[in-house]
Amino acid sequence: MRNDSRLSRMLHVLIHMDRHEHSATSEMISKMLNTNPVVVRRTMAGLRERGYVSSEKGHGGGWTLARPLSEITLLDVYNALGEPHLFAIGPAGDQPQCLVEQAVNSALADAMQEAEALLLRRLGSVTLKQIADEFEAKLEARSAAAYSCAS
Amino acid sequence: MRNDSRLSRMLHVLIHMDRHEHSATSEMISKMLNTNPVVVRRTMAGLRERGYVSSEKGHGGGWTLARPLSEITLLDVYNALGEPHLFAIGPAGDQPQCLVEQAVNSALADAMQEAEALLLRRLGSVTLKQIADEFEAKLEARSAAAYSCAS
DNA sequence: GCCATCTGTAACAACACAAGTGACATGACG
DNA sequence: CGTCATGTCACTTGTGTTGTTACAGATGGC
Numbered sequence: 244m245r246n247d248s249r250l251s252r253m254l255h256v257l258i259h260m261d262r263h264e265h266s267a268t269s270e271m272i273s274k275m276l277n278t279n280p281v282v283v284r285r286t287m288a289g290l291r292e293r294g295y296v297s298s299e300k301g302h303g304g305g306w307t308l309a310r311p312l313s314e315i316t317l318l319d320v321y322n323a324l325g326e327p328h329l330f331a332i333g334p335a336g337d338q339p340q341c342l343v344e345q346a347v348n349s350a351l352a353d354a355m356q357e358a359e360a361l362l363l364r365r366l367g368s369v370t371l372k373q374i375a376d377e378f379e380a381k382l383e384a385r386s387a388a389a390y391s392c393a394s
Numbered sequence: 395m396r397n398d399s400r401l402s403r404m405l406h407v408l409i410h411m412d413r414h415e416h417s418a419t420s421e422m423i424s425k426m427l428n429t430n431p432v433v434v435r436r437t438m439a440g441l442r443e444r445g446y447v448s449s450e451k452g453h454g455g456g457w458t459l460a461r462p463l464s465e466i467t468l469l470d471v472y473n474a475l476g477e478p479h480l481f482a483i484g485p486a487g488d489q490p491q492c493l494v495e496q497a498v499n500s501a502l503a504d505a506m507q508e509a510e511a512l513l514l515r516r517l518g519s520v521t522l523k524q525i526a527d528e529f530e531a532k533l534e535a536r537s538a539a540a541y542s543c544a545s
Numbered sequence: 546g547c548c549a550t551c552t553g554t555a556a557c558a559a560c561a562c563a564a565g566t567g568a569c570a571t572g573a574c575g
Numbered sequence: 576c577g578t579c580a581t582g583t584c585a586c587t588t589g590t591g592t593t594g595t596t597a598c599a600g601a602t603g604g605c
Contacts, residue, residue, distance in 0.1 A: 244562085244563055244564060244565095244588090244589055244590055244591095245479070245484065245590070245591085246479075246481070246482065246483055246484025246485070246563090247482050247483045247484065247562085247563060247564095248483070248484060248485065248486035248487075248488075248563085248564090249483075249563080249564095250483055250502070251483075251484070251485045251486040251495075251498055251499060251502055252486045252488070254498040254501075254502070255486065255489075255492070255494055255495050255498050258494050258497075258498065259494055268579090268580065268581090269580075269581070270580085275489070276486070276488050276489070277488035277489055278488065278564075278565075279564080279565055279566065280580095280581090281565080281566070281567085281582095281583085282563095282564060282565065282566090284581065284582065284583085285564095285582090285583085288582080288583095298580090298581060298582090299572095299573080299580080299581080300571075300572045300573055300574090300579085300580055300581045300582085301571095301572060301573025301574050301578085301579060301580055301581080302573060302574040302575070302578070302579055302580075303573085303574070303579085303580085304572090304573070304574085304579075304580045304581065305580070305581085306581095317501070317502070317505075327482065327483065327563090328396070328397075328482040328483075328562095329481060329482060329483060330397070330480060330481060330482055331397065331398050331478065331479045331480060331481055331482045331591090332397055332398045332399070332400075332401055332402075332478060332479075332480060333396065333397025333398065333399060333402070334397070334399065334402045335399035335402040335403045335406065335427070336399075337399075337403070337427050337428035337429065338406075338426070338427070338428055341406070342529055342532050342533060342536070343406055343409050343410055343526075343529050344402075344406050345529075345532070346409075346525050346526075346528045346529040346532060347402055347405040347406050347409065347525055348402055349528075350405075350468070350520060350524075350525050350528070351401070351402055351405070351468070353516075354468075354513055354516035354517055354520070355513065357512060357513070357516060358509045358510070358512050358513035358516070359509070361508060361509050361512050362505055362506065362508070362509035365504075365505035365508060365509070366505055369501060369505070373501075374497050374498055374501050375494075375497075377497045377500075377501070378493055378494050378496075378497040381493050381496070381497060382493060396561070396562090397592090398591085398592065398593095399592085399593090400592080400593095419550090419551065419552090420551075420552070421551085429593075429594075430593080430594055430595065431551095431552095432553095432554085432594080432595070432596085433592095433593065433594065433595090435552065435553065435554085436553090436554085436593095439553080439554095449551090449552060449553090450551080450552080450601095450602080451550085451551055451552045451553085451600075451601045451602055452549095452550060452551055452552080452600095452601055452602025452603055453549075453550050453551075453602060453603040453604065454550085454551085454602085454603075454604095455550075455551045455552065455601090455602070455603090456551070456552085457552095478591095478592095479591090482562095
């Protein structure tokens, strides 16, 4: 579990959902992601709350896209996940009153904030549709019956 | 232990070492960082291997700066620590053959690489001396404020 | 030589957090 | 009502930093 892969996984799922146009159960999605249905429901809860997907219980239920991919950016998904920590490094809070530590953390925070801003700006500028289109291009390039995951 | 604070801690220590000009034992440093001497030795081992600090055993031993702060950048310290993972998020490797996952991860990796490059460039452009100078400025500003308050 | 001091490491527990898993209540069809 | 699916809780697992204890090795003073 080296990295938090929720963002990547959700992007993956959303694009697949768009391709199927049918509702997908947590179980189908979990096989798509090679994981567990509970993990899927847990992770997608945030997307539901933001209105990017909707879920229905009972017979024939499951998950459906509630918006076109062109209206969802990577940043939207990231935010829907609760804005998880981007960085693995961070400031030390061992001696909050030490001016040296403050100066160090300030310099570090500056650099990290710049990088974070760049990353979030980048995520906000890419829609899921763009990635889906890129995928289509790849698919044709391979000119294959190459599989798209579990489908 | 939310974040990896080794970089921040090492910057903190190095600046203090420069101000003291004497060798500091792991115990002194550990109190500086509000931690344990073993943690200090473990973390500073990388800095020693790169020649930024040197350590001496036995009586009167301890750690000393082996280079002026002006010749050490934040990036140097980061590298000396073994280039720990910068990001907490990352791609999912659940279905390496899935073209959708590949497209998603590629888009994500692009954005992250840009942010990483920016951050490392930023770290490489700042020397420890600059932070130390900033600290000195803060120190003076504070004592000035203290005087004005007292008056 | 002997002893106090300090580094260098190994070994292991603590802790945080994503991820995996089982159990079960709830709601929606047919 | 029975089945299928979500919603959620509680618990375990895996991984990496951090904290801690224990001990071997080197150094300098007596």
